[in-house]
Amino acid sequence: xxxxxxxxxxxxxxxxxxxxxxxxxxxxxxxxxxxxxxxxxxxxxxxxxxxxxxxxxxxxxxxxxxxxxxxxxxxxxxxxxxxxxxxxxxxxxxxxxxxxxxxxxxxxxxxxxxxxxxxxxxxxxxxxxxxxxxxxxxxxxxxxxxxxxxxxxxxxxxxxxxxxxxxxxxxxxxxxxxxxxxxxxxxxxxxxxxxxxxxxxxxxxxxxxxxxxxxxxxxxxxxxxxxxxxxxxxxxxxxxxxxxxxxxxxxxxxxxxxxxxxxxxxxxxxxxxxxxxxxxxxxxxxxxxxxxxxxxxxxxxxxxxxxxxxxxxxxxxxxxxxxxxxxxxxxxxxxxxxxxxxxxxxxxxxxxxxxxxxxxxxxxxxxxxxxxxxxxxxxxxxxxxxxxxxxxxxxxxxxxxxxxxxxxxxxxxxxxxxxxxxxxxx
Numbered sequence: 001x002x003x004x005x006x007x008x009x010x011x012x013x014x015x016x017x018x019x020x021x022x023x024x025x026x027x028x029x030x031x032x033x034x035x036x037x038x039x040x041x042x043x044x045x046x047x048x049x050x051x052x053x054x055x056x057x058x059x060x061x062x063x064x065x066x067x068x069x070x071x072x073x074x075x076x077x078x079x080x081x082x083x084x085x086x087x088x089x090x091x092x093x094x095x096x097x098x099x100x101x102x103x104x105x106x107x108x109x110x111x112x113x114x115x116x117x118x119x120x121x122x123x124x125x126x127x128x129x130x131x132x133x134x135x136x137x138x139x140x141x142x143x144x145x146x147x148x149x150x151x152x153x154x155x156x157x158x159x160x161x162x163x164x165x166x167x168x169x170x171x172x173x174x175x176x177x178x179x180x181x182x183x184x185x186x187x188x189x190x191x192x193x194x195x196x197x198x199x200x201x202x203x204x205x206x207x208x209x210x211x212x213x214x215x216x217x218x219x220x221x222x223x224x225x226x227x228x229x230x231x232x233x234x235x236x237x238x239x240x241x242x243x244x245x246x247x248x249x250x251x252x253x254x255x256x257x258x259x260x261x262x263x264x265x266x267x268x269x270x271x272x273x274x275x276x277x278x279x280x281x282x283x284x285x286x287x288x289x290x291x292x293x294x295x296x297x298x299x300x301x302x303x304x305x306x307x308x309x310x311x312x313x314x315x316x317x318x319x320x321x322x323x324x325x326x327x328x329x330x331x332x333x334x335x336x337x338x339x340x341x342x343x344x345x346x347x348x349x350x351x352x353x354x355x356x357x358x359x360x361x362x363x364x365x366x367x368x369x370x371x372x373x374x375x376x377x378x379x380x381x382x383x384x385x386x387x388x389x390x391x392x393x394x395x396x397x398x399x400x401x402x403x404x405x406x407x408x409x410x411x412x413x414x415x416x417x418x419x420x421x422x423x424x425x426x
Contacts, residue, residue: 024049025395026063030072030376032056035079035352035365046077048372051395055368070390072376078347079366080135080373080393081381082354084283084315085236085263086326088137089123089155090115094323102323103144111197111217112224113150115141116167121159125324127402130157132327133381133388135373138358140172140236140263140322147179147190148172148197151224152236154358156373158393169358170234171225176244176264177295191247198255201225231257234358236283238263241295242270249278261357264288264319265307267298272310281313281357286336287320304349305340315357316349334382346382 027046034041034056043059047067063069092099101118119139120126129137135157143149154166174182175190183190193216200207200214200222212219227233239245239262249271252260262268265282268275275282289301300306307314316336318328333346341349355364362371372395379386391398 024054024064024067025070025372025392025397026067027070027072027077027374027376027390028063029059030075030077032077032366033079033347034367035348036367038367043073044077046366046374048374048392048395051372052362053366053368053370053372053374056366070376072390075389076377076379076381076386077366078133078375078377078381079351079364079370080375080391081133081330081350082315082358082360082364083129083134083137083317083326083329084350084354084357085317085319085322086129086137086139087142087323088125088129088139088157088326089120090118090139090141091323092120092123092125101141103142103149105144107145108218109221110143110145110148110150111171111221113141114153114168115139115150116153116155116165119153119155119163119165121155121161121163124403125326126157126159127399128324128404129326130159130391130393130398131388131400131402131405132330133375133377133391134326134329135375135391135393136354136360136363137326138169138354140170143172143174143178143182143238145182147174147182147193148221148225149174154360156393158396158398164394166358166360168227168233170236170261171228172236172238174238175248176239176241177293178238187244187247191251194251197222197225198229201229228258231259234259234261236261236263239295240264240266240293240299242267242298244295245271245275249274249280252278252280263317266296266303268312269300269303269306269310270298272307272312275307276311279313281315281353282307283315283317283319283354283357285319286316286332286339286341287318301335301339304336304346308341308345313353313356314345314349315353316346330382331384334384337382343382350381 025048032041032044045057045061047054090101140152141149149172151168152170154169156164179190180187183193196216200217204222208219261281263283291297316333351364374392376390
């Protein structure tokens with residue numbers, strides 16, 4: 001390990017030992033990707049105090065004498081990355097129902113299911129996600145009883161009992177092939193259910209004065225849909241096929257008060273100009289480049305670059321293993337760069353754009369007044385060989401230790417000769 005890296009880690013450890021917000025922290029000497037109109041500031045200085053960014057200054061700027069120094073010389077400094085879509089923290093072991101709160105196929109409720117009620121900050125995947133530079137995660141349930149999955153949330157990855165959680169940050173639902181199957185077997189059935197459900201929500205509570213049942217939803221689910229139906233809550237819709245995306249845009253044009261974003265959009269490039277004109281953002285997976293289903297026949301690794309070129313707001317997530325591998329979103333973004341997306345746009349797709357989609361003020365950027373979610377990297381964040389040296393959430397330096405790193409360290413250089421044998425064959 002280089003002396004420079006050791007010095008950086010010692011500085012981070014010194015910060016960790018401090019009480020939260022006790023002293024200002026100055027991150028000095030790194031190339032700061034701000035995510036703002038300031039662009040990248042070479043060898044700059046970021047001053048953090050009370051959980052906020054106080055200033056971002058050019059090289060050589062003075063540092064307060066009482067500041068704790070993080071030496072970022074030769075390193076990248078970026079906003080904390082945001083996982084735009086995952087199931088991190090609501091499942092520990094996929095095949096063990098007792099640890100899996102992703103879906104509830106046997107429930108009488110759908111829209112009202114609040115995924116935050118099942119969030120476990122101690123889940124091993126939370127720490128694994130954090131040490132890869134992700135400070136916030138957007139977590140969605142999975143549709144199972146009908147096309148409505150329920151309420152998604154945004155949380156930090158601190159792993160603390162008092163984790164910052166934005167509950168009911170969005171409503172998640174499925175259209176396309178999955179929505180059709182859940183609604184009764186066809187896309188017309190799914191659209192009929194969606195329109196009837198919105199009618200129930202818009203007529204709530206009058207429609208329910210004499211009965212607990214509406215046209216499509218019971219009282220509890222109709223009440224939970226009211227905010228989205230009024231345009232006060234983001235509706236995140238899962239869809240892939242170009243014709244399904246066109247149908248969503250037709251629906252959005254007929255319901256201009258709704259806030260809609262799309263996740264998946266594997267054939268989004270085919271309708272990219274219309275998506276851009278509609279202002280509907282998309283969350284894509286740049287690894288999705290094969291026709292895994294009939295609704296993905298037009299999937300291509302150039303999807304993200306073509307969408308951005310058309311003017312669509314694009315966030316990037318790893319959708320293939322959403323419960324445990326949100327951390328791979330950086331690799332997905334790097335793959336998008338290899339297929340035409342600019343490095344700048346790939347970074348925005350992991351920071352500023354997810355923040356815009358989910359309305360996360362003060363996140364996804366490094367600028368005066370922003371929340372101090374900051375990562376210091378030992379190399380290009382999109383390079384699979386790069387790692388965070390320092391991760392901050394709201395100005396607090398986070399642990400880079402996980403169960404996995406502890407197991408690695410324990411067994412990496414194990415001297416078997418000093419361990420007693422439990423059994424020796426005669």
